[in-house]
Amino acid sequence: MKTLSAIIMLLCFSVFSSGEGVKAKFLDVGDGQSISPMADLRLEVEKNSFVKVDDVSKVLEYLNKVFHSKVEVQNIMRKLSESDRTKVIDAVISEFVDKREEIKKEPMKILPFMELLRNMGQYAVDTLLVKLESSDEESVWGFALGIMAGDPNFLMVYPERIKGFIPKMLESKISENRIVATMVIETYKMEEYTQILIDRYTQEKEKEVIKEMALDLAKLKNETALAVTLSNLRNEDADIRHHACIGLAETKDHSVPTAILIELAKTDNEKRVRSTAIEAIVMSKDAGKALPFFKETIDDAIQKGGGPETSLHRAISNVWKIRTKETVALLASYLDSKDSGVRYKAILSLGKTGLKEAIPSLLRATNDTSFGVRRQAVESLGWIGDTSVLPELEKLREKEDMQAAAKKAIETIKSGGKKWD
Helix, strand or coil: CCCHHHHHHHHCCCCCCCCCCCCCCCCCCCCCCCCCCCHHHHHHHHHCCCCCCCCHHHHHHHHHHHCCCHHHHHHHHHCCCHHHHHHHHHHHHHHHHHCHHHHHHCHHHHHHHHHHHHHHCHHHHHHHHHHHHCHHHHHHHHHHHHHHHCCHHHCCCCHHHHHHHHHHHHCCCCHHHHHHHHHHHHHCCCHHHHHHHHHHHHHCCCHHHHHHHHHHHHCCCCHHHHHHHHHHCCCCCHHHHHHHHHHHHCCCCECCCHHHHHHHHHHCCCHHHHHHHHHHHCCECCHHHHHHHHHHHHHHHHHHCCCCCCHHHHHHCCHHHCCCHHHHHHHHHHHHCCCHHHHHHHHHHHHHHCCHHHHHHHHHHCCCCCHHHHHHHHHHHHHHCCHHHHHHHHHHCCCHHHHHHHHHHHHHHHCCCCCCC
């Protein structure tokens, strides 16, 4: 799922028009020098129930000092008139537009803008919704929607309230608006817009938008979107195949048959597609059927010899996501490999399964001839979080070379283990 920061960072690459309106210095994105405290304004805010704004830049300088505090930000916004609030928020958006080139180079500089608007709460929402409603503000539709609904963890408005803007954003002449609308459809599973999104996808000309739409359609779990994804997996354009696989790799229990993905993983002429196809296989609802493929791939890679970028690494680093007893047995079979690197990868993946069935193999591996394998076996035992192994770990703690690893594993178990997604 795209986070709010990812969406806004994406928007930094857009060509927003600067438009008319208030222009004022807002957040320091330059040399990091602090702005002098706005003592007079702070005093006025604290003493009066209403503040008249003669110079918006002063308000912004004050907000620059307190943008991380929701209480202080809303305190000043509450005491402004509605028109002055709009001026302040317009200035924030305008400053973001002006600074987009700097932010492209240093994306983390977007965070204060985001935090300030979030902390403005409903005051910001009201202005941002007005901008979404206005055809004259098309250049900032994506920014407004991204701030309000780009991340469910920082949702500023119920999805139902912004649903009506999706169709016009998909038809916007600005590509970033179409991208953000697509992301929001997927994020909030707005299945009713599937056909509209597909219609737009079939007409789309811009490559970046096409790739995002292919990715997000793959994450929608309905038959209409599935049909498009199946077609995309056979598309002659490798970018489309790749992004369809990315979407599937991010979607638990998707419905694409593993046989189709296995074919891609084996035969596609693009390495990136083969890699993401493997990642998509383990997320399929019938991923268990693919274990013979993983065994074949791992065995073949071992025979040929392979480093971190080979099919061995991709297969053994993903198969643990198929959390079954059969997967444990498959991984455990490689603990007798003459290659300590293969044994290490198997031990790592056994721990990530989180399955208690892996414990006997991991305990055996604590006696491996390779220090790296022994240490990882101990750490993997900690991840599983089963208290039954604590006596064995206490014994290992007495060994000088295992002392630190055993101590850490014991602490991990007592805190409930470590879950891998």
